[in-house]
Amino acid sequence: MSRRLDYYRISLGFIVLIILSFIFVKKNMANDAFYGVYIGYPQGYISEFNGQHSLLKNEQGQIITPFGGRNASGAGLGEGVQNSPKANMPIPAKIEVMWFSVIENKFWQGEFLLPKDQLEKAFTQDKMLGVFTGTGGSKINKYDELIVNVAPEGKVYIYVGGFATKLIGSYQAQAIDYDWLQHVEDTWAIIDRSHIESQEEYREIAIRADKKLIDNISKNYNEDYFTPVKWTFDIKGDKKISAYAANTINGEYVHVLDNPVSQEMNSIPKEIVFDVNENNTVNRYNLVLPNMYEFYKKHFRNDELVEITVDFPRPDYCILYFKQGEKVIELEDFSSQEVNRNI
Template sequence: MENNESFSWGSTITAPHMYPIEIHKGYLADDKKMITAYMNTGISTGDWGYGNNAYAGGNSIPTNLSLTWISFADKKFWKIEATLPKEKIFKFFQEGYMNKDRKGVWSHVTYKDITVGLAPGGLVVVWLTGLNRSVEIAHFQAKETFVSVDEFYRNPHEYTQDEFYNFRFKSYLPRESQAYIKEKGVPVDLWKDYRTKYNYRFNIHFYKADKESSDRRLKYVNGEEEIIEVKDINSYQNKALPSYGRFFFSQHNAEVQFDDEEILNAFKKLTAVHPDKSIDIEAKVAFMYKTTTFTVKCEGEEIPLEKTVVKMWKN
């Protein structure tokens, strides 16, 4: 891959879970021509960092992103016109990464997709994504724009602009999101906060002697994902906060889903009181591996992560 001059990739669109969007139009282009077009293919949502709506791609590195879309939570249209970091993208493709397949075999692979994430408030994040891997390569702030309901789609009900926004909000935004917005407002800064990196590590305590196997799989609140090899597992690292984890012990496995806002608020609180200090996410594996509890700790102060969902099973 280091000697390759071009890489084949696809393009995907995503939005935060429970905050769907819908594309109006757009494209990815290089210095000479359009590579792939974005068009309205329906609602986009899914995992932040991994796209559900797939479009055609190319094999030349894009330099320009143009995109217009509606955010149902905001009741707004947004537009981005941005220059992508061509050399950075090309370097990531060339370097690739090590991936572990289902048989436990490690191999050197590279990325498959350029994924564009669209969050409430007009935040745009671009990742390179592949098997068990997602890495951010750019982020931008879109500008609010106007697209008339009649231009956006056929309007047999003759909705006014406000009626259209309200209908889409009530029909397409999950009830949980509607209730959250009613109580706290649209979380326009949340995904910006998720990009913040902290110096932390996992500190695992077992009821009886045990250890992790050779790797740990983690997804982060900023949409990135990786498999960490055992040599890096116990060191403090400057990373975004974990959203999901797979932990492999000698005889049992654990699957962990953190509450993103809970862990963010815990880290914000501790870093405000203990600035520039490293933080532990302490994991205690219970008797007979019935469950694992997680607590954020720093200099004797601790905050339990009570909303964390843990599944345990024998491997």
């Protein structure tokens, strides 16, 4: 009897161990997500991420993955070049980032807490219909990128990206003193220091190569781009907007697929792609708004809703109106065209 009791105890203990192991593995898997790290900066802000002090970390400060180097994109806010392979990794709770700013001739460094719950939702739960993605109407994962942008005066902007792009945090790094040769070794693992360019030589080469972009950085970045605004988008007449996607000046790429006319956006648009229903036919149009920040700041306040209305008085002619309160202004500096919905 005692042997049988011992057997049952051992079996029960084994089953409990399996259950606990399953719960532990499942819990750890639930804290993982499939994503990669992308790095970049606004056009003209030529920078280099330090390879030893640019890290994603968990709550305990343990390293999840490093990132860094010169392969940063100068394409703009909310964009970057892939810097770590996409893989199942723990969702980060902290980020350390350090970079050398060529135009400021400074090192910047900061360590910041990340909104882990928000990241987990973005990477594991946020899905959308692929209306503007070339994937048809199928449901797809919205985000699989963590994008790290650095900007003048030590600003750091963190986004989730993929088929859409959303800002999840703005942070402030501090200027630090750091040895140039150590930075090069950190980033490129160069042992023979005799072949390393000096900091000034490095800056001169970079500035000479990208002088035009550097001279125009004020046109590509302004901290005020991140000041919230309120706007909606609609079409005049009997036609109906069924969905739209908007690139905004703060680097976000927003898809508005449900009740588009009533949705309020919070950053000034620079491009809008929208679908219009008319007589059971759906047509797609693209609006490019090149100087929207200057136009918006000149005519409107940030604290009151701006209603943007597009009008097609004839099929080949488009008018764009902006209304805030009693003020109505027509935007003249824009381009529009009908585009293929199947691309």
